[in-house]
Amino acid sequence: MCRTATLVFAVAVLPAAPAFAQSFTFNNVVINGNQRVADSTILTFGGISRGETVDAATLNDAGQNIRASGLFDNVEVRAQGNTLIIDVVEFPTVSQVAIDGNRRLADGEFLPLLESQPRRIYSPETVERDVATITSIYARNGRINASVTPRIIRLSENRVNVVFEVSETGVTEVERITFVGNRSFSDRRLRGVLETKEAGLLRAIISRDTFSEDRIAFDRQVLTDFYQSRGYADFTLQNVDVALTRERDAYLITYNIQEGQQFTFGNVSASSALPEVDVATFQAALSTRSGRTYSPGQVDRDIARLERLAIQQGLTFVAVEPRITRNDRDLSLDVNFELVRGPRIFVERIDIEGNSTTLDRVVRNQFRVVEGDPFNPREIRQAAERIRALGFFANAEVDAREGSSPDQVVVDVNVEEQPTGSLSFGANYNSDVGVGLVASFREANFLGRGQAVGVQVSTASSNRVFDFNFSEPNFLGRDLRAGIDLSYRVTDNQNADYDTENFRLSPNLTFPVSENGRLTTFVALSYDDLSGLEDATGISSIIQEEAALDGVTTQSLGYAYSFDNRRTGLDPTTGFVFRFGQEFGFGDTQFIKTSALAAAETKVLNEDVTLRATIEGGHLSYQDGFSRVTDRYFLNGNTLRGFDANGVGPRDLDPANDVNDALGGTSFAVARLEAEFPLGLPEEYGITGGVFVDYGSVWDIGRQPNATTIYNDFTGRSTIGFAIFWTTPLGPLRFNFTDALKAEEFDETRSFDLTISTAF
Template structure:
């Protein structure tokens, strides 16, 4: 409407001015046209302006004194003045040989306020709108900011939110701008449906996407709000999921979000076409570069003939081959996969073709959208820099790394022509997302009783990519304090370095801890990635353990130990040594991991071998060795049934001195479920106190499946498991020095079977187990029910 009004004003002014232009008839015979001569003004004056100088107004005009002008010039001048955004009205007219420009200035915003908002505070809304105090008010910007606020609410699940702008005249051409907001009820995702899927169930596919149905736990999260960007990400997640599992022809036909205004809810429907599942056929490497050894490069390929087709393995093979060829001096070499489908046998043969690519350099890397994360945190994820040879494979690798950081809601990398034909500008567009987390958790253990822990963590501290965690916990007889810091790029290299500081005060628990103990310590650590899957860890640890108030004979039960529910009273004063002790150790670990998700693994291997040697100062001298491996595989992918096999073992020995009881392995339910903490292995006969052992070995077989009846969105899983293991080997010197009467040290296997319930809760993975021991020793302590948080790694 405003543009139509302005156009009418321009036409009217042009008509008035045009009538004042003198017309002279042409005397040429036979020609009846009488064209108008262009007008000339001697001066230009401005009226109505209070803030804007007259010279500034005149500078925007296309009309100049003593120069010819016409209606088109008036039209252009009026448009130019309106385009400045400074004026609400503009009129141009002739007066006594001069030109008068009458303007009405737009008001100045004295303040911007928001009314009716509770989901977003004024600070967030103020950063969303473009108009700010002391800026010029225009209706176009008001409407634009109104739409910005509505979009903010829509992205946070308030699709019925309305925004009404209001201006309050404060005099002297100043106004207050108020956005009256009606946030409306929360708009949820009522139902997510899949059409066309046969290889995987709806519940399994819902685990793949980020969008969630609103339900019992909807108020814990925001992923049950409809977000068009999230819907696009869900489609890509489905493609990646299918491509990694051999469905190379998979495609998302449509992803539709229908909004029901009556229910104030969205109904999302994914229509997919799965296609056939393929395996890898022949794998080969070809090149036009004569100095490259094709046989050597073929060994670099991760794809293997006969395996199920996996697009991720193809991508990583491209990266590995690109780096291998670049290391041989071919900076511009390009590696391209060439796939050949055999529809009858359902195989895809891959040929990795290597040739000399175009000599194109990276002119500049532009980073936009990072309001919090520092530029260098993003740049260091690139294996190439400005001035290097441009390689699309390495660009794709950087994009994958940036997404894996989980710092950003969106990551998009594009390339455009640079200043010269052989130059490319790389544009990195990101959107920061919250990276802090506050968690409150609780639990129960037979040794410490009820425990409550509060932790604050930040994985992108001050936008530097650093990880910080502070935690404090309290139980019936325990107090714990922890601080950890990790720098993922130590010395500007892909090395992770960090430190840990902690203090644990453990009181007399009346069951397995018949003394007070305070442990204060810390450590330094360094992680060195050897490959994408293999990491070398180095560490130094030091802590002081101080034991006081040992409960002696006669304090409880007359010094007799009869069952796991009776308190321990030590009849042997030499069994536990009172006082302080410092342990200083150096250690290393080799960790191999292809786990897809550490919270709820479905596929992959996790293996670790570690050794720790104490004796770098301190009071203890020992060598501790541990090893473990866990393997996860989807047994019935269509239903989300997971198989898990694990094994672990350990050995500790004294170095030049007897092994202290404090350094032995005290294990129970963490080795074989169905047993108390420290419930397995050697004990003192008179008190039942766990002495621990020099060696342990254990294994588990488990099947995990979605809980029937319950909606998959609730995140409940069940499991059947069988565990077996043992702890044995009391140091003979320790027995001689303490006079312990050892029982349960025959290395006999303990075993249990049971059922577990897992919940992917908003607080993390929680697990409850009911286990029945089928093999045990008379000295062991059993526990039918146990509760834990996190995955057993």
Template structure:
């Protein structure tokens, strides 16, 4: 292989020499040849790929022209400017002009060697040379600089790039960039000079660049990047101005290479200035439909408030929106800031004028490597040709973010082809939309639980969602095939189909329980009512079969339970005075019983059993459910991902009874409000409730249609862990409870719940991707009818205790509090919930820890 730099030097030298020789030759010929002599023909020699006519088209002379040394010299320069030739010369043979050329080789392959930190595809996006392109030394040297810059942005300043080429037949070459990456150039320390109000540690947390530490192996922000320094200067300015320091400025930002040339010391010199408050705040406008005093009233800035730069931007957005409501789509709002150093106040006057009419010339979608353009465009509230509207652009950004397909969405504007035209660039960063989810929990009763499911929310980049879920846990097995098209028939109408089969058990298996087998299918439609509201309609047809697994009982010919008495000798075998007896219901393992030869074992809910619990056993049947429902949503959050203001509200109702065997009306309502308190501190409060009531011939709500809460829906309690439950209570002769055995959950026909959550910073390095939140859950489940409550029944007695089986329920408040920790790990988001019970009933089942994770693809 030959070095391109060596070849470049030879080529340039040859070019300069030949050019001078050509000029000298023409000048010598000009002394002996009459300038009026005419060129008879132009002959081309040395070309292999490029046709004669193409080369002749670059010349400034043609047959029939006179020999002109200046025009021929310009023709030579034109040939070199094309980049197609490594060498060229002109010669005169009588009346003929001979053009001799040496073509630049064609690049066969572009190869990168030694690169590990940056992959080949990334570098191919940056360089200009490409296979089947023309090889020129100047272009290769320019690409070397681009590769060096790419590595410097990645924090590698010791990188070296040596271009080499391998000649091939037919005037082709393989171009090889041999890269020696060198070590990553980190940031050993970040220091600040001149800061008195805020510590170095606090200021470091406000900028993007981080000091190099061993734990930041997942981040590149601790690599030195000179371009990032300017961004950090702006972040410091914003931080100080948002805390009242109007005069703040960054005097200098200096990066010094350490003596070992492995890291940089970064030093910021700042001038904090004094802290300012807002002074007089006014609104000035000459527009007829706008009232300055009314506009002043909508602003949240008050005289005497601490000056914050971001409140100026928020006020402009508020005034822009208010002007838009009044009918002014084009307004120009200019804040006039007048600082008063004597009083440390800043007077602000917002001048509102009717701005120039600007229209959207073009909308560019950038960065969507997977998602189709039309999926993004249909969420935008502006179209090409519409009037430019900042409020609608902000709404568009929120709608695109709400899709959940992108890690980040940014909308920027650039000048169009005319002053009244603007180009809108929507930049998105794709994120995985497939999800393989795992969930595990630790219950105070049942120890560990496990669940797994898989889904894809953006099928083939078309915005379609498909779920092929197989969920398996101790209590539930679920298979669900679901498909949803968000733009059915190219209209603003979502449609979907769902086929499912499930088997559920919400109680402890070892204590006997019900199992519910459900098979069904459904269809759904959804459409917007207004900008912030939408309505979803659905229909579902399903078959439910409920099987009560309470085991078997021993009965006699009359259908009564058979009891068994056992005598325990507690002393001398021949002295019966100290013997005790225990009487309990016989179980199948006691058969045959000599004193009851007709005894037999039957199912707990068998009609032959006289004392079978009617309220429980009436649920054991198979039914067809035909369910029609709707959901109304109202969303006024300021951000769909991390809201800091606004609210959302949802009302859902389902009616079963349009055919089938089941008749009920289920209603659920939920609403939440959000508030940003400080930076990175957000609070939310959600209230929800539900009620289900039978109608028609139904004599109650079957257990599989009732409400169950717990697990992820009520942290601190096990799945179906709170609410009505059958229990066995063992009491002594004085009536004191000795032991309580918790049996199956009964569910409830009503529930209420409130959830308060406070997200707060944990001061861990942001590269860890760990978020923390404090939560409080409060609510209850219950409200069963009398027909659903079994009377107490004695099932065993001894000389010391009596065991009673009964149903317990209460709408008394349950509450829990705890800490929720989320980790956005490289393997997917992981969440840990640690709970402490504040209020519960004796028969509730609790859990202190829950773990869940998902892997995205």
């Protein structure tokens, strides 16, 4: 093998071969200049063998093929008698790759994505692609004016260092988002739907105010979904105009839309020509009602409902096809759900790839079909949505392809895993307990099994809390969530002249009872202790008597039912939540504890104003034993705003003995009404205003009161207030300014309340 010492960074272009035919036969080949690449490899690239008869065009093609390998800076192929001479100049080897001038983004953001890597062959084309990669990363982070200049440093032994010199410049933010053609909804309401936000007060920590083509594509879809779910079946997003300001320091985004008319459901029916289908049964199963606002999502939910019903009745290969008829006169859409014979296709197998940590069964649990079941495209799409909703994967693609025969389908699941755990240390502030430190650990996919584990420890000036929870979402391979909750809480004279200690261990099972309903059953073991009363001076005799019982251990079992249609409700502007539960104590202490909550939310005035209403209450009754201050209800600043914790309800008031202790109650009821509305500030600030009114009370200590006990009977309190809501990347903040419209003389009121939580 011959060697040359010449290194030339230039490409020599050979003159075109003569037009007349000329052939060569080579018995000998000489290759010059190659140091790393073997002669045989170069000949393989060229595609010429010894003894082969070739013409001038073939020689030219051989040179181009060798050059296309990307290993050589210059290639020359020529004939000399019966000898083929190939002169090459190899590209150098990259010794090191560095990025200089990047202050805003770390090297780790770029280096793994670059084609130029140590010990690889240097190529100008590769460096150019790397420049484009670095520039695009800066563009995704809002720095579209960033420039990148490559610098090549020559070293000995045909090596080079590649340095990318970066000039970062400032962030090019989204300055304004406007809409053209919107009549039913304001620009502010529509901007609230989009993922992209305008640059505002928190531009230093909000990344959504930078331009991203992927984010714009997502916004196009969510804007379409927003309108169609509200009955605008003809909605069209004509185009999205993205422009830069003259200074190239800000983006101006304009959505050109055509809303169309709002439609309602007209006649809703089910039909079928299949003899085995009882149409009346399927008609009765429809949840869509005439007169309601049209929504494609509601149509999809009824299709899925009818398909499940068909499977339950043993009707295989039955598909539901919606037939929609427009009634432009009354702006309604008639929907006929027709049950037809579907193709006889079976699921051959489900292949899962990309899950290096997550077990296959966690992904398979999201499918309602298994190998050998009839193939249902809708069920596959819904399974894909459930897989994405797990939150375990950065990307999840579910596709179906033909299997070993035309009547078999293979379902391919390709996932890209992402971190599912978090460890945080922070501080929180609450008006009731003051400032505290918090450490928490959360893992949503424990050991890749889909199990959730959470641990939290917090300390404040007056309390200490330890919480642990664990849940298995597919217990026994079914849609059954099994969990266990453990908590330990200690208070040190928190708003009282005594200390409390509470321990609770509660295994539980949760399962669906309807589309929006869940039922939880549980057993619990609790320990409560009341202490810190060594000096009984100034302490209620009722509390002293209860503390004399020392620690009390109770066993109980119970259930809790919840209904929540906010995610699958018929009306996207309205949501309803209902919860009801009971806990039954047995053993030495027998009691029944009942709690209930009903809450509704709706948007009015083109969805710019949100109205909320909540009613909640509870009752505790003892059949054996009696309640203690650690068992009874107390209303805090979140339940009845405008009052201190323990500031409302029965009290033992004896000024002569310096006694003024809150006793809590065995019953409570509260009603809250609230309206949230814009304040005219740019919505990217995340600041809105609200007004609210609360009414309620807590009463009845559940035992014979003292002569000095006050407010033992129901005595209603009411407050009115103004709220400022601030949604920040660190969490939602709420500032309440309240005034007590009705309060008793010895209640403890509060005119300002703030809740804030910060993790770092």
